[in-house]
Amino acid sequence: MAKDSSFDIVSKVNLPEVSNAVQQAQRELSQRFDFKNSKSSITLEDEKIILVSDDDFKLKNVVDILESKLVKRGISLKALDYGKPQPAAGNTLRQEVKMVQGIAQDKAKLINKVLKDSKIKVVSSIQGDEIRISGKNKDDLQAAIALLKKEDFGIELQFVNYR
Known part of the structure; x- marks a missing residue:
């Protein structure tokens, strides 16, 4: 038989690769001229990525930077679940990106x-x-x-x- x-x-989702991509995106944010004197940031908390920026345009640029780093690291963009941008402290916008596991x-x-x-x-x-x-x-x-x-x-x- x-x-x-x-x-x-x-x-x-390979979380160490996501962490590496977030670190690369943070480095690029700190070096880019169009983000000088900006409150833009990318942080990784558990299985969420927190994006903060000054306005919609810069937030879209932050998302583009993050997505390009994730794709280079082999993370599928289908694994990301974007929340709505919400107003945060200091006239900034905050957006949560959850990673779909399972x-x-x-x-x-x-x-x-x-x-x-x-x-x-x-x-x-x-x-x-x-x-x-x-x-x-x-x-x-x-x-x-x-x-x-x-x-x-x-x-x-x-x-x-x-x-």
Whole structure:
């Protein structure tokens, strides 16, 4: 009897890489001429990035700097959830950027539905913020990975623990 093969679908952000990208963005902010005498800053707190700037235009530039550093470090921009800019102390704007960790239940159900509708012979089960896909044939698992890479679920998916 052949043992079932499986893999897990996760959506995780590499936090050390995010920290490095934030540090690079802070360095660029301190060196750029258009941010001289500005109250603009980028800070990392737990799994949130806090952006502070003088006005909307500068806040958009801060976001662009941060996104360019994240992309260079291999962090998907789909993993970021931007809050609304809010007024803060000293006539500044403050914006929180949350990092999406794990697959939400509604997204997991959507992924399961896509797999079931495809008629690929795999079994998917939701395990907290991960999804385990198993099947007898490794070719079916490869087909499932290819199918899920083509779809856009609004989050970054990683395929791990392939056995």
